[in-house]
Each structure stands twice: as C-alpha cells, then as structure tokens.
Amino acid sequence: MGKERVTVIDIAHAAGVSKSTVSLVLQASPLVNEVTRAKVNAVIRELGYVYNRGAANLRQSNSKSKIIGIVVNDLTNSFFAELAVGVDMVVQSAGYVQFLANTAESVDRQREVIASMREHGISGLILSPARGTEAADLKSLVASGIPVVNVVRQVAGAKVSSLVSDNHAGVSAAVRHLAGLGHHRIAFLGGFPDTAVFSERLQGYRDALSDMDLAVHDELVVSSAPSRAGGVAAIERALLLRERPTAAVCFNDAVAFGVCDGLRAHRLDPGEDFAVIGFDDVIEAQTAVPALTTVSVDPQGMGRRAAQLLLKQINAGRAEAEAIVSSVRLVVRQSCGSASDKRERLSLL
Structure with missing residues (x-):
C-alpha cells in the first residue's frame, strides 16, 4: 500500500x-x-x-459562494452579537449565509480567520478590525476584488467601505445632559486609547465640557478594557480620586454595566448616588436595574446597513469604497438619575 x-x-x-x-x-x-x-x-x-x-x-476561481464573512474583535460584547443578528436578517433574505468569527483583538488571529474564509470562497466580508489592524492587512482582499465593509472601527488608508457611529456627537450629548442635571465633575471611563473610536468619543467629551463652561480634568479620563470588568476597574480608580466624580459617560454599555457593579460594591446606588451613561444601547440596557441611559446606535440596525452596503457592492461587481457615519441619539433612562442632594453624600463618603 x-x-x-x-x-x-x-x-x-x-x-x-x-x-x-x-x-x-x-x-x-x-x-x-x-x-x-x-x-x-x-x-x-x-x-x-x-x-x-x-x-x-x-x-x-470556482469558489465564489453564497457566503458572507463577519469578523469581530470582541464577541463577548453583546453589541457584536446584536450586530451579527442584523447582518443575518439581510443576508439570509438575499440567499446568503454568514460565517462568524471572533478575533479577541488579535491581528494574527484576524489574518488566520480571514484567510480561512477566503479558502471557503466568501463573497464579501464585514469586519470590525482588531486593534493594530493596518491598511496592509486588508491589501490582499482589496486586490482580489472581495468587497469589505469595516464597521465600528475604521482603518486609516484602507480602500474599503466603512460604517461607524457619530462618536463625537453621541458623547457630547451625554455630557451636556449630565451637565444640565447639575454635575460638574463628569468622568469619561473605559476604552483603549490607541483606537480612533476612543479618540473621537474623548474629543466629544472634552468639547462638550468646554461648551458647558466646565473644567477639563485629565484625571477624570480613565481608560480600561471596553468590557464589564474594565468598567469595574475604571470606577475603582475614579473613586480613589481626592475629588471624586459624581457622574460618568462610559465608552460603551459593557463598561457602564461594570461601573454600576463597581458602584454597588462601594454601597453606592447607580442613578441615585452616581449618574451613569453608556454608549450602544444593547438590549440589556432596557432591562438593567436601573435601566441604563445610553447613546443609542441601534446595533441590529447597524448590522443591517452594513449588510446592505456589502450586498450592494457584491451585486455591482465592484467594491467602490463608501464612508458612512450613522447618526445617534441619547436615550434617557434611570441610571443617570437627576441632580440631587445625594451627590453631596458621595463627596462626603
């Protein structure tokens, strides 16, 4: 043999x-x-x-199939699960199936899963890039004519379509709302500083403080992993400040949920003793206790729009890059409470 x-x-x-x-x-x-x-x-x-x-x-040459690849940087964040549901709603009705992969912020893993998807003949790719992704990482996809839509995060210099939220406007609206409630020391908690999303949201925070004639204090900006655990770590650091904040705009809802956990660990009630605002408006935001005030980007809606943009390029037979910035809106619920004397209690603890 x-x-x-x-x-x-x-x-x-x-x-x-x-x-x-x-x-x-x-x-x-x-x-x-x-x-x-x-x-x-x-x-x-x-x-x-x-x-x-x-x-x-x-x-x-024969491998172009009815498959759409979707690669995200953090599937533990429910935002991306909702995004994938939105994508599936559109691609399924168009006769496609989606292959979903998680990179956990690893560029090497991202390269591997994209290569594997290409072997299966994907017709297009929806990508939320891992930290550190560069235009060169997408070069072979662009050269092969496979349409790509980046969501949530952009990649500088990459000649692919992108769909992102209006990060600056969203955080600005959140800060203005908190300032309108009487808060003067408003923190910005969570997020990786080396991402464009963080920079855009942070700039929205700083610009809104200036617009409201509030001082910008660098110590009130506490970066951390954009996760629930990161939120706990961020609020722990913020509460160690000599002059504590009385409110926080969080990088995303996952961080906001962690901030609420951390506050409770210090026997502080979110929405009563400390105002919390998130960013994303995931499904859990409505049912959380207290219900989370957040900047709504409609994750499923973003997934649907990304899929529609990708299918448009697939059907056209060419991948002409488009850059879309989705509008956002502030959804006010119980977690930001109101300006009350209980904020004075926080400063005395």
Whole structure:
C-alpha cells in the first residue's frame, strides 16, 4: 500500500501553526512573517509536500459562494452579537449565509480567520478590525476584488467601505445632559486609547465640557478594557480620586454595566448616588436595574446597513469604497438619575 498523500493539515501540525497560515505561505502572502514562513517551508520540504497551484487556482476561481464573512474583535460584547443578528436578517433574505468569527483583538488571529474564509470562497466580508489592524492587512482582499465593509472601527488608508457611529456627537450629548442635571465633575471611563473610536468619543467629551463652561480634568479620563470588568476597574480608580466624580459617560454599555457593579460594591446606588451613561444601547440596557441611559446606535440596525452596503457592492461587481457615519441619539433612562442632594453624600463618603 502506497504512502498516504501529505496534506496541508499535516504541514500545519508538524509546523505548529494553523492550516490558514500554511495556506498563506503556499500563496506567498506578505502577511506571514519570515520566521514562520521559513519554518513552514522547512516542514514542506521535509514531508515532501507538493502544492498543486493549478488546482488551487481552479478552486478559487470556482469558489465564489453564497457566503458572507463577519469578523469581530470582541464577541463577548453583546453589541457584536446584536450586530451579527442584523447582518443575518439581510443576508439570509438575499440567499446568503454568514460565517462568524471572533478575533479577541488579535491581528494574527484576524489574518488566520480571514484567510480561512477566503479558502471557503466568501463573497464579501464585514469586519470590525482588531486593534493594530493596518491598511496592509486588508491589501490582499482589496486586490482580489472581495468587497469589505469595516464597521465600528475604521482603518486609516484602507480602500474599503466603512460604517461607524457619530462618536463625537453621541458623547457630547451625554455630557451636556449630565451637565444640565447639575454635575460638574463628569468622568469619561473605559476604552483603549490607541483606537480612533476612543479618540473621537474623548474629543466629544472634552468639547462638550468646554461648551458647558466646565473644567477639563485629565484625571477624570480613565481608560480600561471596553468590557464589564474594565468598567469595574475604571470606577475603582475614579473613586480613589481626592475629588471624586459624581457622574460618568462610559465608552460603551459593557463598561457602564461594570461601573454600576463597581458602584454597588462601594454601597453606592447607580442613578441615585452616581449618574451613569453608556454608549450602544444593547438590549440589556432596557432591562438593567436601573435601566441604563445610553447613546443609542441601534446595533441590529447597524448590522443591517452594513449588510446592505456589502450586498450592494457584491451585486455591482465592484467594491467602490463608501464612508458612512450613522447618526445617534441619547436615550434617557434611570441610571443617570437627576441632580440631587445625594451627590453631596458621595463627596462626603
């Protein structure tokens, strides 16, 4: 009985890399670093693997399927689950199915899952880029003519379509609302400072404070992971300040929920002793206790719009980049409370 044919999976196991990475090496992709490339090529020579490029090209030319890829940076955030539902509503009615993947903010993982999706012949990609994603990471997709729509985050220099929220206007509205309730020390909590979204929201915060004739205090800006745990950590740091804030605009709803958890740990009631505003308006915001005041971006609606934009490009047969900024609105609920004497209680604790 002859020797069994060596496969890409065999190469991946022997080299200690993913199947997608091996595929990238075989395709001479610039996305693979030289150390990994050399290791994979050494295993290929050792096992005697022969790459049938003609068959691979044939597969690729026939591989355009009714599949839409959707890659997000943090699937633990319910915002992205709702976004995916919105995408599915549109692509399903158009006869497509979606492949969903989570990168957990890893650019390397992002490259791998996109490469794997390309092997399955995706017709287009909706991407919420991982931190550190550069235009070069999307270059091969653009060159191959696969339509891409970036959501939530943009990638500077990438010639792909984007759909983002009006981050500046949303946070500005939140700050103005809190100032209107009588708050003077308003914190901005959560988010990674090295992202454009953070910069836009922070600028909205600072501009609104200036517009309301309130001082801008750098110590009231506390960055953290944009997660529930990050919210707990951010409010812990804010409460250590000599002059504590009495209210906070949070980077997103996940951070806001964590801030509420942290306040309760200090026996402070969100909405009573401390005002909290989130950003996103996920489904849980309505049912939280207290119900969360938040900047609504309509996650499912954003997913639907992203899918519609992508299908438009697929059907047109060309990927002309469009940049769309979605409007937002402040939804006032119980978590921001009202300016009351209870804020004086906070300063005395």
